[in-house]
Amino acid sequence: MELNTLTIKQAGQMLAKKEISSVDLTKACLARIKEVDGKIKACLTVCENEALTQAKTADARRSKGEQGELLGIPMLVKDVIMTKEVRTTAASRILDNYTAPYDATVVRRLKAAGAVLLGKTNTDEFAHGSSTENSAYWTSRNPWDLTRVPGGSSGGSAAGVAADMSIFALGTDTGGSTRYPAAFCGIVGLKQTYGRSSRFGLMAMTSSTDVPGIFGKTVADVALVLNKMAGVDKNDATTVNDLVPDYGKELSKSLKGLTIGLPAEYFIKGIHQGVIKAINQAMETFKNLGVKFKPVSLPLTKYALPVYYIICPAEISSNLARFDGIGYGFSEQNGVKNLYETYAKSRGKGFGLEAKRRIMLGTYALSAGYYDAYYLKAQKVRSKLRQEMYQALEEVDCLLTPTAPHPAFKIGQQVDDPLKMYLEDIFMVAPSLAGLPGLSVPCGFAVPDDGETPLPVGLQLIGKRLDETTILRVGHQYEQATEWHKQKAKI
Ligand code: GLN
Secondary structure (H helix, E strand, O other), X not given: OOHHHOOHHHHHHHHHOOOOOHHHHHHHHHHHHHHHHHHHOOEEEEOHHHHHHHHHHHXXXXXXXXXXXXXXXXXXXXXXXXXXXXXXXXXXXHHOOOOEOOOOHHHHHHHHOOOEEEEEEOOOHHHOOOOOOOOOOOOOOEOOEOOEOOOOOOHHHHHHHHOOOOOEEEEEEOOOOOHHHHHHHOOEEEEOOOOOEOOOOEOOOOOOOOEEEEEEOOHHHHHHHHHHHEOOEOOEOOOOOOOOOOOOOOOOOOOOOOEEEEEHHXXXXXXXXXXXXXXXHHHHHXXXXXXXXXXXXXXXXXXXXXHHHHHHHHHHHHHHHHOOOXXXXXXXXXXXXXXXXXXXXXXXXXXXXXXXXXXXXXXXXXXXXXXXXXXXXXXHHHHHHHHHHHHHHHHOOEEEEEOOOOOOOEOOOOOOOHHHHHHOOXXXXXXXXXXXXXXXXXXXXXXXXXXXXXXXXXXXXEOOOOOHHHHHHHHHHHHHHOOHHHOOOOO
C-alpha cells in the first residue's frame, strides 16, 4: 500500500497500532513529492530534513505512550502562512528568502498536536487570485489535467493533497481560496467562520474576511484538523471565545429532518451543464438521506462581487503598505537617491501586476473624496448582505450551491482578463463578506467545453455562524453515500 494515499484517520489508526511509523509515512509523502511535483509544481519549498526530524520526534512521543489523531501526520502549508525556520514567500519577489521569526498560531497548534511540516505550497502572490497564475514563481498544475489550473489562490495546497503528496494541507480563504481550488482538484475544502481560528501569522490580505483554510481527502479529516486549530488566541482579537465543539462527534448523525436552502441567485444562467447535472444528482442523494429542500432568495447576492472587489483591494492597499523595502524583504539599493526612491523602487520591482492593481484600486477607493462613494457604501451594502444571509439561514439548516460555475480552465486562458478572473469568485465571496463557514465537497465530474478529460466538480455548503458542525455533518453523510471523494487523478 502506498502510505501517502492514506487519510488522516487511516494513517492515525496504523500509527496507533504501530503498523507504521511517522518516519515511514513522511518518507512516502516526500518520495511522492519527488516523483510528481516536477510536473505539478505544487511546492515552493520542501523541508525534507525538518520533516524527518519532526517525524522522529512524533515517533518518540508515541513510543512514550502518547496518543493523538495528528501525531506524526504530514501536512503541506500555503506559503502565506508563517513557519519558523522554513521560508515564507507569499509567492512574491518582495519576500523571496524571507523566514518568519515565529509560527502562525494555527501552525503552532498543529505542530503541537504532532503534525509534520513537509513544505510550503504555491499560491497567487499574497493570495490574490483564483488560479496560482499570479505567483511570482510559477503556475501550479491541476493533477487531473496538467494543462489546467488547480484553482487558487491556495492551488499548491489543493493540488498537493489531490496528488497524494500530503495527507492534508492548510490554505487560506479570503474570498474562496480554499473552497474553489478544492472543487477544481476534487478534494474537500473548508472555510471556517471568521474568527473561529486565529489569523495570527497569516499574511494579511483582507483582514476582515481572511481565515485559515483546511484541505483534506475526507470531511472527517477536515473536522479533525479543525478541532486541533480552532479557538481563541490572545494574538488575534477577532477570534471567538466560544467553546470549540467536538466536530467529529456529530458526523455520523442522520440527516433526516434537515432542511437545506437553495438560493435561487446561485442557480443562474451560464453555469456549466455538467456542474448543474452533478448538483442535481447530489440533491437526489440528499433527498434519499432524508433531507428536505427549500427555495430561498438572496436578492443582494448580485452586489457581493462588486462589494468584495472594493473592500478587498482597500484592505490590501493598507495591509501591503508595510512592504516598503525597509522593514524586511526585498530592498532596491541600486541608483536609489533617497527614502522615497527606496520605497518606490522596492515596491515597483517587488510586487507583481495583480498586487499593484489591487493597491491602486484600493488606494483609489479609500482616498479623500471617493471614500464615501466607494468604501463606505460597500461596507453598508455588506451589512445588508450579511443580514440577508443570516435571515435566510434562520429558516434552514444550511445552504447548498455550486462551488464554481464550471470545471478547471486552461492555464493562460483568462490570465489577461482580470474582470473575468474576478467573476470566478461569484459563489464564493458572499459567505466571506458575511463571515460564514463554507465547505466544498466533491460531487461528480464534468467534461469542460474545451476538452475531453472529465474534471472534478464541487458543491458548497454554507452554514450558520459558528455552525461548522452542521455543514461538516451534511458533507460527511453525503460522502458516505457517494464515491466521488475516492476518485484519484492519474499522474
Ligand atoms: N479569488 C479571490 C481573490 O482573488 C479570493 C482570494 C482568496 O480567497 N485569497 O480575491
